[in-house]
Amino acid sequence: MTDSYLIVGADVVGEGRADLLLQDGVVRRVETGSDAPRDARRIDADGLVALPGLVDLHTHLREPGREDAETIATGSAAAAAGGFTAVLAMANTDPVTDTAEAAERVRELGRQAGLVDVHPVGAVTKALAGEQLAELGLMARSRARVRVFSDDGKCVQDARLMRRALEYVKAFGGVVSQHAQDPRLAGSDACAHEGELSGRLGLPGWPGVAEEVIVARDVMLARHTGSRVHIAHVSTAGSVEVLRWAKAQGIAVTAEVTPHHLMLPVEKVATYDPTFKVNPPLRPAEDIAALREALADGTIDAVATDHAPHARHDKEHAFAEAAFGMLGLEQALQVVHTVMVRAGSMDWSQVTAAMSTTPARIAGLDDQGGGLADGAPANLVLFDPAARVTVDRDASRSLSSNNPWHGVALDGAVHATFLRGRATLLDGEVHA
């Protein structure tokens, strides 16, 4: 690939039509073409929106341990195809990312794949067992510079451990990302939103209150410790109410919502298709409406994918026995465009905040989410809002195919992605 690109006539979020030269890894503002080097590759961006590269706070890359479902390389390719330039890789791998060495290895594998910046999330507790704190300080001081800690997949249930984790990460500006799920209220067999439908289908119910009581507890712990807590994959209207109250009090809480919780209703599980089995579960229309409103008004800070690839032999079971989780990286921006922008609930500067600037700030990433000013790192995505794409799970860059959007027509398409001025997605191809 050539080293420099001249992007002509893109709609740059917040400022309108402009030309961008990507050279030596940074953005250069130029008057139409004349200042660009002759060998710069010209990209006609008429009608395309240019926004800073997306940052995903919640990605499962499955390496080490489950390279049959995803590797850091294939997950990075899916991320680049979705417009991402950085992802936070969750710690629930095998072995768990609970040491400095494990974190450095994930970072190094990400660097070798070379498609997105892969930042490891550190476990809060050793082996995600919920008993002893992991080496939070060593992970923070390692070359991986871990700032986000999570036992995601499991809740940090012990309030005393959660308090200590919050106190610990405060020292280096870290944050604890909580998978809010009281394991007594939503037991290990819970697999669908608890309600009339789960009863009729005979699926063990996961009540919304199992999330809400942990969100309420943890915002109080954040207030008590003066530390930062982040709530992963918020799924209920009740959680939104608690967050709205906590933010009004000035408590340092942030929250994310997934594309699937913004779009897919609980009724999808009536198909018994295990693709739609996810934790937390798909919720009713009232919850979806509250989540969309909270994202639009900033009560929910970020969109994060919870990209959760699974090999066929883990997913193709009866609903109650199948693994939890669905893919999310490749279609995240299209879903947000479809349900929020097209619906008139969000504009592109709000999308930029929710999918790039704010997640970068939450994760402490200095070189991501920073905008497209002259001299800024050339991390950006070009999006074509006029396209309409029917999703084909077999066309995925992920190793897995548990894609909940299969066969669905979504508005818009990612046209190109650039990581520090290098095209990682262009002309429909991912380039390392």
Ligand SMILES: [Zn+2]
């Ligand atoms: Zn989770």
